[in-house]
Amino acid sequence: xxxxxxxxxxxxxxxxxxxxxxxxxxxxxxxxxxxxxxxxxxxxxxxxxxxxxxxxxxxxxxxxxxxxxxxxxxxxxxxxxxxxxxxxxxxxxxxxxxxxxxxxxxxxxxxxxxxxxxxxxxxxxxxxxxxxxxxxxxxxxxxxxxxxxxxxxxxxxxxxxxxxxxxxxxxxxxxxxxxxxxxxxxxxxxxxxxxxxxxxxxxxxxxxxxxxxxxxxxxxxxxxxxxxxxxxxxxxxxxxxxxxxxxxxxxxxxxxxxxxxxxxxxxxxxxxxxxxxxxxxxxxxxxxxxxxxxxxxxxxxxxxxxxxxxxxxxxxxxxxxxxxxxxxxxxxxxxxxxxxxxxxxxxxxxxxxxxxxxxxxxxxxxxxxxxxxxxxxxxxxxxxxxxxxxxxxxxxxxxxxxxxxxxxxxxxxxxxxxxxxxxxxxxxxxxxxxxxxxxxxxxxxxxxxxxxxxxxxxxxxxxxxxxxxxxxxxxxxxxxxxxxxxxxxxxxxxxxxxxxxxxxxxxxxxxxxxx
Ligand code: ATP
Numbered sequence: 001x002x003x004x005x006x007x008x009x010x011x012x013x014x015x016x017x018x019x020x021x022x023x024x025x026x027x028x029x030x031x032x033x034x035x036x037x038x039x040x041x042x043x044x045x046x047x048x049x050x051x052x053x054x055x056x057x058x059x060x061x062x063x064x065x066x067x068x069x070x071x072x073x074x075x076x077x078x079x080x081x082x083x084x085x086x087x088x089x090x091x092x093x094x095x096x097x098x099x100x101x102x103x104x105x106x107x108x109x110x111x112x113x114x115x116x117x118x119x120x121x122x123x124x125x126x127x128x129x130x131x132x133x134x135x136x137x138x139x140x141x142x143x144x145x146x147x148x149x150x151x152x153x154x155x156x157x158x159x160x161x162x163x164x165x166x167x168x169x170x171x172x173x174x175x176x177x178x179x180x181x182x183x184x185x186x187x188x189x190x191x192x193x194x195x196x197x198x199x200x201x202x203x204x205x206x207x208x209x210x211x212x213x214x215x216x217x218x219x220x221x222x223x224x225x226x227x228x229x230x231x232x233x234x235x236x237x238x239x240x241x242x243x244x245x246x247x248x249x250x251x252x253x254x255x256x257x258x259x260x261x262x263x264x265x266x267x268x269x270x271x272x273x274x275x276x277x278x279x280x281x282x283x284x285x286x287x288x289x290x291x292x293x294x295x296x297x298x299x300x301x302x303x304x305x306x307x308x309x310x311x312x313x314x315x316x317x318x319x320x321x322x323x324x325x326x327x328x329x330x331x332x333x334x335x336x337x338x339x340x341x342x343x344x345x346x347x348x349x350x351x352x353x354x355x356x357x358x359x360x361x362x363x364x365x366x367x368x369x370x371x372x373x374x375x376x377x378x379x380x381x382x383x384x385x386x387x388x389x390x391x392x393x394x395x396x397x398x399x400x401x402x403x404x405x406x407x408x409x410x411x412x413x414x415x416x417x418x419x420x421x422x423x424x425x426x427x428x429x430x431x432x433x434x435x436x437x438x439x440x441x442x443x444x445x446x447x448x449x450x451x452x453x454x455x456x457x458x459x460x461x462x463x464x465x466x467x468x469x470x471x472x473x474x475x476x477x478x479x480x481x482x483x484x485x486x487x488x489x490x491x492x493x494x495x496x497x498x499x500x501x502x503x504x505x506x507x508x509x510x511x512x513x514x515x
Contacts, residue, residue, distance in 0.1 A: 043407065064241050090189075277316075303321050343365055479493060
């Protein structure tokens, strides 16, 4: 199936099965804002728990924080967001569509990369003894594409670093980048657009103060850095982890929950001795990639993308990208933020944000390595990887199909469904008893409606890893059948063994132990 159809079906599936709804849908929706339904919220909570435990539970030197969304407005002056949290936007005069100029260029580069991949693919089919590395180095056409990419990338990095809007436009014009809707090159000038939402705090018009909805959770950590350090008697290196909402007035909102105006971030700010930041940057790069790969999806669908344009606060930065149905895109950013933020807050607040090093006898502002991941993007990553439309051949030779969410069991919204084979002969009562026993350990669902086949399909569609069927034999010998979502195999097991069998697969511990 084409990737585009796969993605469309996934979005429809999320709505039909209570994972994600458009916000305020009855009023025709609000662009780039989404609500999570009954199963979506469970999956999202499980993702957050796994991240939180992997940080706070597994590290002696990482603690949590929950800071407010509203912050003193000077925070955003100090952090640079008032002056520099801009995206370059450009309009196409024919389609009247607005684009992020940097994304138009990045998409153009991705298209050239795709052309190279096609050449490689074609050649691999042609030659038996195919040496991909050699081919990439020596094939003239690939060489031309590669040089083009390098040329655009260099110009792009310099234009972005210098906020040279005319140069950004020139790259779009010179490379004949067209509007995906109108197909024309009738572009306006490039303008800067600040992404922060503003509102007012206070009741009277003249006493009200303009404040911002935070565009990242990080600053709440920085301004509390000394509170946590002192009250927790933390010593370097140490980290503060936080999960919370962030808001950005994104220019182009596309691709479902990939780019939202209200979203959630999971951020770690890790404070280190100046000079040690590169070592910790490498450490967190590897640790975070391991976290992503622990879900057991295809390893080839993840890659690092080192930044050419460094944010104003960073001395090294990389993204962890995932191969979404619409191409490789960022899921998480890892940044070496230097001492920029703490120094800025020190200057703007007039309060010292330093730490005393008993070994050297000096006080200094620590350096920071940040890992920042969007919960919603992570959610999209998981469901994109897990969504599967399967054709099956039954024992009698006929074919059937099912939609199955192959979610990692530890993240699945419902861990087990308990299904009485028939709605009589005491089977519902036995089923209810099992649910009432196991609901203290797992999110369980009882379902007695429709045929057993239909009930299995419903559970497959929401990603439930285990279905327990109660039949007449259960009443005689206390055994049930357990059906495994992925293989659809069934086994007869004793009721008393259920908790252990299920726990071994669905406990978050199974993921945490891989780290
Ligand atoms: P992008 O380049 O895609 O706009 P970014 O580099 O601005 O992202 P960061 O500021 O590094 O993103 O934010 C860290 C993480 O927060 C991102 O990796 C992403 O997972 C998430 N994130 C950022 N913006 C959004 C958004 N508008 N909607 C959903 N998640 C987001």
